[in-house]
Amino acid sequence: MQLNYDYIVVGSGATGAIAAHSLVEEGVIVALLDVGVEDETYKQIIPSKDFISIRKEESDQHRYFLGKNYEGIPWESTKVGSQLTPPRNFLTQLTDKLISFESDSFKPMESMAKGGLGGGWGLGCYVFSNPELQAIGLHEAEMKKAYEAVASHIGVSGTRDDGAPYCLGDLQNIMPVSDLEQNLSGVYSSYNNQKKSLNKKGVFLGRSALALLTEDKDTRSAVQYKDMDFWSDKDQSAYRSWMTIEQLDKKTNFVYHKNCLVLKFREHENGIDVIVKRTDTNEEQIFSCKKLILSPGVLGTARIVIRSFEYKKEQLPVICNPYCYIPCIQWRMLGKEIEQKKTSLGQLVLYLDENKNNYDVGMAALFSYRSLLLFKLIKETPLNFSDARIIMQYLQSSFTIAGIHHPEKGSDTKFIRMKKDAGAYTGDVLTGQYILSDQEISTNSLREKKIKSALRTLGCQPLKTVHTPHGGSIHYAGTLPFNDRGDEYTIYPNGKLAGTKNVFVADGSGFNYLPAKGLTFTLMANAYNVAKNVLKND
Amino acid sequence: MHPRLMEKNNNHIFEAEQIGLYLLSGSIQETEKKIYADAMQKLNISFSEYEQLLWNKMLKNKWNMACIDAALAVQEPSNPVRRKLFTMLAILEASPNYTSYFLSRKFSIFYLFKIGIIGFRAILRALVGIFIVNTIKRKCN
Ligand SMILES: Cc1cc2nc3c(=O)[nH]c(=O)nc-3n(C[C@H](O)[C@H](O)[C@H](O)COP(=O)(O)OP(=O)(O)OC[C@H]3O[C@@H](n4cnc5c(N)ncnc54)[C@H](O)[C@@H]3O)c2cc1C
Numbered sequence: 001m002q003l004n005y006d007y008i009v010v011g012s013g014a015t016g017a018i019a020a021h022s023l024v025e026e027g028v029i030v031a032l033l034d035v036g037v038e039d040e041t042y043k044q045i046i047p048s049k050d051f052i053s054i055r056k057e058e059s060d061q062h063r064y065f066l067g068k069n070y071e072g073i074p075w076e077s078t079k080v081g082s083q084l085t086p087p088r089n090f091l092t093q094l095t096d097k098l099i100s101f102e103s104d105s106f107k108p109m110e111s112m113a114k115g116g117l118g119g120g121w122g123l124g125c126y127v128f129s130n131p132e133l134q135a136i137g138l139h140e141a142e143m144k145k146a147y148e149a150v151a152s153h154i155g156v157s158g159t160r161d162d163g164a165p166y167c168l169g170d171l172q173n174i175m176p177v178s179d180l181e182q183n184l185s186g187v188y189s190s191y192n193n194q195k196k197s198l199n200k201k202g203v204f205l206g207r208s209a210l211a212l213l214t215e216d217k218d219t220r221s222a223v224q225y226k227d228m229d230f231w232s233d234k235d236q237s238a239y240r241s242w243m244t245i246e247q248l249d250k251k252t253n254f255v256y257h258k259n260c261l262v263l264k265f266r267e268h269e270n271g272i273d274v275i276v277k278r279t280d281t282n283e284e285q286i287f288s289c290k291k292l293i294l295s296p297g298v299l300g301t302a303r304i305v306i307r308s309f310e311y312k313k314e315q316l317p318v319i320c321n322p323y324c325y326i327p328c329i330q331w332r333m334l335g336k337e338i339e340q341k342k343t344s345l346g347q348l349v350l351y352l353d354e355n356k357n358n359y360d361v362g363m364a365a366l367f368s369y370r371s372l373l374l375f376k377l378i379k380e381t382p383l384n385f386s387d388a389r390i391i392m393q394y395l396q397s398s399f400t401i402a403g404i405h406h407p408e409k410g411s412d413t414k415f416i417r418m419k420k421d422a423g424a425y426t427g428d429v430l431t432g433q434y435i436l437s438d439q440e441i442s443t444n445s446l447r448e449k450k451i452k453s454a455l456r457t458l459g460c461q462p463l464k465t466v467h468t469p470h471g472g473s474i475h476y477a478g479t480l481p482f483n484d485r486g487d488e489y490t491i492y493p494n495g496k497l498a499g500t501k502n503v504f505v506a507d508g509s510g511f512n513y514l515p516a517k518g519l520t521f522t523l524m525a526n527a528y529n530v531a532k533n534v535l536k537n538d
Numbered sequence: 539m540h541p542r543l544m545e546k547n548n549n550h551i552f553e554a555e556q557i558g559l560y561l562l563s564g565s566i567q568e569t570e571k572k573i574y575a576d577a578m579q580k581l582n583i584s585f586s587e588y589e590q591l592l593w594n595k596m597l598k599n600k601w602n603m604a605c606i607d608a609a610l611a612v613q614e615p616s617n618p619v620r621r622k623l624f625t626m627l628a629i630l631e632a633s634p635n636y637t638s639y640f641l642s643r644k645f646s647i648f649y650l651f652k653i654g655i656i657g658f659r660a661i662l663r664a665l666v667g668i669f670i671v672n673t674i675k676r677k678c679n
Contacts, residue, residue, distance in 0.1 A: 055637050062573055062632040070577045073628045075621050261628045333643035375628045382615070384608035385623050386561050386669075387660040389639065394653055396644045 005031040005255070007534070008274055008289040010262045010304070011296035011507070012036065013116020014520050015527040017244035018150060019293050019506040022531035024372060025114040029253045032245070033287065035112035035279055036258030037094055038397040041068060042087035050233045051227040051371050052340045065373060074376065079095035085230050085372070089122045098261055098279065098425050099303065106416075106434035107471040108171075108320065110299055114258065115242030117297070117474060119522070120230075123211040123238055123345055124365060125156050126517035127169030135513035137482030137493060138526060139521040146525035147174050154239040154524070155525060157214045162195065164207015165358060166351045166517060175214045177207050179222055183368035183400060186332050190458045202354035203454040208347055208365065210238035210522075225341035227371045238345075260285070263426060264307035267500055277426065291534050294497070295506040295527060298476040299416065302509065303430060305480065305489070305497065306418045313489055315417040316479045318433065319514050322406040322444055323473035326364075326452065328460035333398035344371045346403065349457075352451055354480065362447040364402040364455075390402055396482050399462045404451055406444045411437065434470035475519050477511035495530030506530040550575035557626040560600040560607075562639055566630070572573065573629050581625065583618050588678040593619045595674065602670070608660055609667025 011019045014035040023030045046224075047054060054061055060121045066114070067086030084091060094112045095101075101108060107157055111117045116315040130140045151173040156167050159177035168174065178190060186420050187219050191198065191205040192327045198205070213222050223237040233240055259280040266273045274287040294301045302316050346365035353361045369377065377399070381388040413435040421429040452462045486498045491510035497503045506527040508519060554574035558566030579600040585593060592610075596619065603623075610617045631640045 054633055054640070055641060059569070059634055061634070062629060065632040066577075066628055069580050070625065070628075073577075073625055074625065075616070081556050092610060335649060338641070338642040370642070373628070373631055375624065375631050378627065379624060382602055382612050383657075383660045384611050384663055385620075385627050386563075386604055386607070387663070388611075389561065389627065390656050391653055393642065394642060394645055494626045536675065 002032070004216060004288045005029060005291065006290050007031070007167055008033060008272075008287060008291070009293045009295060009506075010184035010274070011116060011246050011294070011300060012114050012241060012256075013111065013295065013297060013507075014118040014121070014241050014521050015507040016397070017115065017118070017241040017294075018296035018524045018527040019295055019531045020248060021153065021244050022528050023293075023534070024248055024251055024254045026535055027253060031255045031257060031261055031287065031289070032248075033208075033257050033274065034114060035094065035098065035254070035261055036114040037090050037112050038114050039087060039090040043232075044231040046087065046228070046234070049226065050224075050340060052230075053493050068436060076101045076487060079349065082083065082275045084120055087231050090112070091120050094279070099300070099430070100424060101299070101430050101432065103432040103434070105470060106318075106320070106432040107469040108299060108432075108476060109471065110297060111240075114245060115240055117243030121520060122365070122518070123519035124349070124518040125158075125209040125211050126167045127171050127209075128208050128513070128515055128517065128520075128522050129165075129169065129271060130516045131357060131359040132513070135359070136511045136522075138522075139493065142529050143522070143525055144170065146528040147171055147521070149528050150521065150524045153244070153438060154211045155213045155217050155220070156213050156521075158209030160208050161201075161206040161210070162204045163351065164352070166204065166361060166363070167206070167209040167349065171209075176211070177212065178206065178212055178214050178343060178347065180338070180347055181368055182339050183330065183397065184334055184348045184366055187328060187366060187400065187458050187460065189529040194457060198454060198457060201450070201454070201514070203450075204351045204353060205458070206351075208345075208349045210345060210347070212343070212345065213237045222440070223343060224345055227342050227344055229344050230371055235384075236479055254509045257287075261426070261449070262304055263501060264304055267503065268310070271501060291502045291504065293506050293530065293534060298479050298507055298509050299430060301505055301507055302479040303418065304425070309489070311418065311420075314419070315318055316489060317410045317477035317481065318414055318432065318434070318476065319408050319415050319511070320414075320469065320471055320474040321408045321475045321514050321516060322436065324404050324448065324465050324467040326402045326404065326448075326455070326462045326465050328400045328402060328455055328462045329395065330398045330400045330460045333400075335394065335399045338368070338370055338397050344368065350402070350451065350454060352447060352454070362404065362406060362451060363518055364451050366405045367401045367403065369396065369399040371402060380397075399456055402451065402455060402460070402462075404448060405473055405475070405518075406447060407516045408514045410481075410512070413437070416479065475514060477508035477514050477519065480505060480509040481512050494533040495526075496533070503532050504534050543603075545588055546635055550578045553622065554626060555576070556603065558630070559593065559624055560603040561623070561630060562636065563600075567635055568659065570633055570635070574626055577625050577629065577663045582620075583621055584629070585618060589617065589619055591674050591678065592617070592671065593622075595670065601620050605667035606670055607667070608663035608672045611672065612664055613668065
């Protein structure tokens with residue numbers, strides 16, 4: 001059976017959800033095609049209590065903390081994605097089977113879930129500065145409106161402190177900032193006492209802007225500081241993209257088709273055919289539409305576009321922020337008890353902006369450590385487990401972890417390539433290479449040194465620097481770079497895919513540059529604009 | 539239950555007791571022993587001849603277990619015998635019966651001395667352990 005719609009959106013992640021929402025709000029009929037894996041196991045069994053009460057009272061807690069098959073007890077050396085807890089494992093389910101990726105130097109995380117990677121994101125929102133938007137290829141004035149619209153849909157909390165120019169910009173639509181936990185309070189007050197000298201070195205610290213409600217909004221509740229952020233979404237205070245899809249599902253002009261893996265599209269005079277492989281029956285199905293909006297994530301879009309253009313070009317550029325994390329000991333927190341009501345989200349961000357122009361800024365999000373459980377930390381020590389437990393229990397309250405992202409541009413040594421493979425589910429496999437130049441490595445390591453020195457000034461003694469494999473930042477972009485010449489395998493600034501009449505791309509495929517700051521809020525704002533442009537193009 | 543499975547299960551319960559004694563210096567409850575047995579069935583951790591000899595030695599008493607674990611933590615942190623200990627550690631943490639061993643609490647400043655002594659003990663255990671592990675390695679070669 002061939003299904004016919006005016007608008008089809010592919011993918012229900014952060015970008016697909018916002019694009020679909022913007023179209024549905026305008027009253028047009030929209031179908032969303034998605035693989036749509038959901039958590040069938042854990043949602044129902046995690047109680048609506050705070051972390052400490054669960055730990056002290058719930059005899060069944062091992063089921064979700066460790067996982068039904070003990071998959072939450074990681075033993076192999078950490079692969080990208082192992083930070084996901086068992087209740088979040090569904091985010092990466094089926095990816096190996098349906099969309100395998102092969103590479104020694106690039107290990108991206110992809111999702112086939114309803115709501116995409118946005119089902120587990122850290123909620124960090126950043127309004128990009130004008131120089132950053134220009135470098136990406138986005139229009140500043142249009143983005144400003146889009147940021148406001150997205151903030152009002154998802155709910156963003158934050159405050160106007162020294163971090164505001166880097167995360168809030170001129171954003172008006174904000175909720176009050178969340179209560180700062182004790183571990184990070186010490187760092188914040190230390191910064192406020194020493195900010196003159198730190199600012200001189202280009203170091204700025206501020207409260208993060210988070211897609212976390214601090215006031216009730218529609219059916220979602222304000223954060224209750226249960227410290228279960230990595231395990232459950234019971235009160236829905238954290239924005240997850242599937243919430244938008246569930247909201248849209250109630251509308252009569254929206255249809256959600258799950259189990260649909262889009263393979264390619266074919267544009268013809270009367271519209272577009274979208275060729276799908278159903279993941280429940282493994283059969284092909286064709287959907288038709290007048291306009292197609294691709295938002296299956298940057299690598300997903302690359303696969304669909306390469307196939308649709310008949311493999312004319314098999315290699316595309318890619319950009320991904322280099323990422324490392326640094327566990328630190330914060331002396332002033334030694335021997336303290338961690339408060340019961342808190343959140344484990346990164347509530348503080350340190351920015352390194354040596355040129356003070358809000359461009360090529362390095363950033364470190366700061367986290368405390370508790371709800372991911374102590375045994376994972378114990379494993380990292382070179383001590384026997386019994387003694388390490390005693391020592392780590394003592395040190396636990398004093399751990400502050402800095403997650404550093406570097407800004408990133410593309411180059412010839414960073415690419416993905418499609419390879420035909422008859423044994424693969426889709427008949428092809430994406431491969432890739434990600435190699436930094438010596439110059440990039442030394443710039444990044446100098447930036448890390450400066451951030452470590454700032455951390456020391458703030459009372460956090462770095463213990464080691466752990467570099468994750470490329471792909472570990474989970475920020476991807478730049479496969480079909482924006483340009484207005486209409487070259488093959490590029491995207492026009494309004495989101496239209498060059499070489500097509502009615503195919504648009506709403507994810508980060510066009511971004512020519514990745515600031516260190518998280519890209520997702522900007523991805524969503526761009527998706528909002530692309531949806532508006534699709535309608536304008538009618 | 540099939541007799542072979544029963545025997546395996548009993549072995550796992552015995553292992554759980556020994557590991558519990560080592561990790562928390564006390565006997566642990568039936569619930570956690572059962573969870574450990576279930577985990578071992580599902581994880582199906584297998585040993586080479588050398589690892590089996592290490593494991594047999596570790597099960598003899600908690601001092602052996604501590605010393606061998608300490609040596610392996612330095613020399614072979616991913617040795618599968620440690621995976622068994624690590625699994626039990628995770629099970630104990632995710633149990634309401636043992637939260638006081640894992641959750642943060644207020645410690646007096648003097649506790650730092652205890653931490654120093656524990657660190658020193660860990661080094662001693664590793665030294666003794668390295669001797670035991672090397673002896674077992676030599677036997678295998
Ligand atoms: C643990 C974690 C923490 C993060 N923290 C932050 C943060 O704090 N700040 C930040 O800015 N970013 C963060 N991110 C990154 C953020 O989640 C991603 O940038 C964002 O979700 C990407 O959205 P997307 O819509 O482009 O793609 P995705 O989220 O990958 O969604 C893709 C969607 O498309 C569907 N799909 C894919 N291929 C096909 C196909 N062929 N056919 C049909 N459907 C398909 C999938 O089912 C999925 O629904 C984090 C990510 C993770 C995992």
